Amino acid sequence: MPIVGGSHEWTIAVAYALFMAASGFVLVPDQTHALNQLPSSMNADCSAVMNAIQQLAGAIVLATGGYAALFPIAVVAVLLGTVFIMLIRKVK
Numbered sequence: 001m002p003i004v005g006g007s008h009e010w011t012i013a014v015a016y017a018l019f020m021a022a023s024g025f026v027l028v029p030d031q032t033h034a035l036n037q038l039p040s041s042m043n044a045d046c047s048a049v050m051n052a053i054q055q056l057a058g059a060i061v062l063a064t065g066g067y068a069a070l071f072p073i074a075v076v077a078v079l080l081g082t083v084f085i086m087l088i089r090k091v092k
Contacts, residue, residue, distance in 0.1 A: 031050060035043050 034050075035046055038046055
């Protein structure tokens with residue numbers, strides 16, 4: 001059901017704005033927590049890799065012209081991440 005003026009674009013825009021506003025509350029502490037699990041000597045390298053992956057993903061989306069191909073990739077990444085997280089035996 002449309003929110004404003006019979007247009008679904010507004011619904012999508014509002015939902016996306018809320019998602020992006022909330023993602024800052026999740027992604028920043030999540031990355032900080034992930035980096036805190038590593039030895040301090042690796043923090044700079046891992047931070048650079050995480051930033052490079054984000055930039056690379058943005059460039060791929062821009063080059064391919066859409067997000068449609070990223071959804072299956074995201075599903076696979078989430079499943080792989082889940083498996084790897086379950087394999088963690090100990091954190092510092």
